[in-house]
Amino acid sequence: MAKVSINLATGSLQKEEIIVGIDLGTTNSLVAFINPEKNPQVINDAGKGVLVPSVVHFDTTGTITVGNEAKNYLVTDPQNTIFSVKRLLGRSYGDIENYKDFFSYKVIDDNTESLVKVKVGDRFYTPIELSGLILKELKERAEHALKTPVNRAVITVPAYFNDSQRQATRDAGKLAGLDVLRIVNEPTAASLAYGIGLKADETKTIAVYDLGGGTFDVSILQIQNGIFEVLATNGDTFLGGDDFDRAILEYWIEKNQLNRTELADNRELMQQLRLKAEEAKKAFAHQSLFNEKISDIWCTLDRTTFEELIAPKVEQTIKACTNALTDAGLSINDIDEVIMVGGSTRTALVKRRVGDYFGKTPHDDVNPDEVVALGASIQADILAGNRKDILLLDVTPLSLGIETMGGLMDVIIPRNSKVPTKAGRQYTTSVDGQVNMKISVYQGERDLVKENRKLAEFDLKGIPAMPAGFPKVDINFLLNADGILKVQAIELRSGTKQEVDVKPAYGITDDQVEQMLMDSITHAKDDVAQRMLIEARTEGEQMVYTTERFIEKHGALLSVAEVSGTHQYVEALKAALTSGDKDLIHKKIDELNELTRPYAERVMDQAIATAMKGKSVDE
Numbered sequence: 001m002a003k004v005s006i007n008l009a010t011g012s013l014q015k016e017e018i019i020v021g022i023d024l025g026t027t028n029s030l031v032a033f034i035n036p037e038k039n040p041q042v043i044n045d046a047g048k049g050v051l052v053p054s055v056v057h058f059d060t061t062g063t064i065t066v067g068n069e070a071k072n073y074l075v076t077d078p079q080n081t082i083f084s085v086k087r088l089l090g091r092s093y094g095d096i097e098n099y100k101d102f103f104s105y106k107v108i109d110d111n112t113e114s115l116v117k118v119k120v121g122d123r124f125y126t127p128i129e130l131s132g133l134i135l136k137e138l139k140e141r142a143e144h145a146l147k148t149p150v151n152r153a154v155i156t157v158p159a160y161f162n163d164s165q166r167q168a169t170r171d172a173g174k175l176a177g178l179d180v181l182r183i184v185n186e187p188t189a190a191s192l193a194y195g196i197g198l199k200a201d202e203t204k205t206i207a208v209y210d211l212g213g214g215t216f217d218v219s220i221l222q223i224q225n226g227i228f229e230v231l232a233t234n235g236d237t238f239l240g241g242d243d244f245d246r247a248i249l250e251y252w253i254e255k256n257q258l259n260r261t262e263l264a265d266n267r268e269l270m271q272q273l274r275l276k277a278e279e280a281k282k283a284f285a286h287q288s289l290f291n292e293k294i295s296d297i298w299c300t301l302d303r304t305t306f307e308e309l310i311a312p313k314v315e316q317t318i319k320a321c322t323n324a325l326t327d328a329g330l331s332i333n334d335i336d337e338v339i340m341v342g343g344s345t346r347t348a349l350v351k352r353r354v355g356d357y358f359g360k361t362p363h364d365d366v367n368p369d370e371v372v373a374l375g376a377s378i379q380a381d382i383l384a385g386n387r388k389d390i391l392l393l394d395v396t397p398l399s400l401g402i403e404t405m406g407g408l409m410d411v412i413i414p415r416n417s418k419v420p421t422k423a424g425r426q427y428t429t430s431v432d433g434q435v436n437m438k439i440s441v442y443q444g445e446r447d448l449v450k451e452n453r454k455l456a457e458f459d460l461k462g463i464p465a466m467p468a469g470f471p472k473v474d475i476n477f478l479l480n481a482d483g484i485l486k487v488q489a490i491e492l493r494s495g496t497k498q499e500v501d502v503k504p505a506y507g508i509t510d511d512q513v514e515q516m517l518m519d520s521i522t523h524a525k526d527d528v529a530q531r532m533l534i535e536a537r538t539e540g541e542q543m544v545y546t547t548e549r550f551i552e553k554h555g556a557l558l559s560v561a562e563v564s565g566t567h568q569y570v571e572a573l574k575a576a577l578t579s580g581d582k583d584l585i586h587k588k589i590d591e592l593n594e595l596t597r598p599y600a601e602r603v604m605d606q607a608i609a610t611a612m613k614g615k616s617v618d619e
Helices: 093-102 127-146 163-175 185-193 241-255 260-265 268-281 304-329 348-358 371-383 509-520 524-557 559-577 582-612
Strands: 005-007 010-015 019-023 028-034 039-043 054-059 063-065 107-109 117-120 121-127 152-157 179-185 203-211 216-223 227-236 290-294 298-304 337-341 400-404 408-415 422-426 437-443 454-461 473-479 485-491 497-503
Touching: 005 028, 010 216, 019 127, 019 185, 019 371, 028 127, 028 371, 039 371, 054 127, 063 127, 093 107, 121 127, 121 152, 121 582, 127 152, 127 163, 152 163, 152 185, 152 371, 163 179, 163 290, 163 408, 163 422, 163 524, 179 185, 179 371, 179 509, 185 216, 185 227, 185 337, 185 371, 203 304, 216 304, 227 304, 241 268, 241 298, 241 304, 260 268, 268 290, 268 298, 298 304, 304 348, 337 348, 400 473, 408 422, 408 473, 408 524, 437 485, 437 497, 454 485, 454 497, 524 559, 524 582, 559 582
Parallel strands: 019 152, 152 179, 203 337
Antiparallel strands: 005 010, 019 028, 028 039, 054 063, 107 117, 117 121, 203 216, 216 227, 290 298, 400 408, 400 437, 422 473, 437 454, 473 485, 485 497
16 A cells, blocks of 8 residues: 655645645636646646536436536536536525526425435435536546646635535545545635735735626635635625626617517527627627627627626625625725636726725736636645745644434544634434433544544533424534644533533554545545435435324324325335435435425414414404
């Protein structure tokens, strides 16, 4: 087995091996590295282009296509073509309920707290698996272009991503066969690409304005001694360059007096018009008039009209900048630098308006599509220990987390997190009336706790007896500069609290750390597959438990046929739970969910009717 040396101060693996920086984007993704001349460079594999569309297509034979080729299926096979998966990462159905019409593929809603899944044919995919396929494509392209294995990466995420979304991104990397050394905020990566924050004595406050194809966000960062602190972030996850295209499209429909009903039925023409609108938008970078035809439809537009069409959208982004500054407690004069990120910032009106608002010329000389990936590769280079001029803060060499249902490891502080640090997650009970919760703390990189190192175990007692899912238990990890981990559990409704101190690195040698990291890389795919099966089983067991309780309590409101049908579906789900096939389990959960949803609605209507009975309603 190949030996890999590890810098224990950083917890990173060191070797003459390329560590890449990856920008996993909503619309496009890309990968960068530090070239032999010590400069950051994006990878263009075999002339396919630098940008890899974040699109995955599944055909009927099970063939998976990612990137440029998959994009072609967005019109011809929309229900089997997945796009914008980044919007689903680490999200529950409740989070995206208002946006479900945005997706042309089937997003499964099993219950509001479960993380979403996507159904393609008879298979169920999590956003983690889908993002893993995009990352795998990036890894393969990088390996092909660089003629060397690529196993380690730094991946960027928006500054507003929560802990669940960051962990989901980390898991996607693992599934793609990557050891994710660090998850870095996109605005932090962008500022590193401009060399801001690389000097230890530098103190600056910067605004990063990021306008992509489908999303906009602005982040206010404070940089001191190489530490990046996000003071505020604001934006709109459904605002971007696509809206500029749509404004042009609407203008042409009006001008040509096109029939909207006929257009809606003619997908091919609609797509041609949309692509022509995008072409016009890009053309205004170097010309002031666009005049082309699609069959007998004139696609004519001048730059002044274009800017009038998109001005309301640009103003929305400026309002977000004002909100971010207010949240940070700062004024425009406090901003030292403004950085432009995202392809849509190439639009002249956007550059002008941002420059006018902040009263300074924004940095835009690095390609706005590439700036985040380039910054991520600089961060990777720092982690690899290749930049001796940069102080790297102490980090934790192994992940810290707790055991959840099914013996899974839920990471709370990922390895390579800066020390001191604190992080927490919220949990709940899985059984009605549960009054105690066992909290087992583990250290390690494997998905199953039995493969990791147990550090401590304690009981949170005195949880009020409530139905499953009602108690809210916050578990917080506080790791101080001396490496002492304080684990605190508190039930929020009652204030019941328990805490314990642990020394994570006690009695563990450098060789053991190295072995644990090597094992996690070797077993990554099997571990993730096992985790997904256990999660499916846990979800299925919960569904069986909830349905049986529902029948017990509300059976009188259902017909004999409905009760017997429900029992049949429950038995089918129970049988699937023993099968070891996660897709079959999800299928049976989905079927049971579809069957029982109308019953639940009927019970709710009945309860409302009973509550209203005898009450007068004022007109």
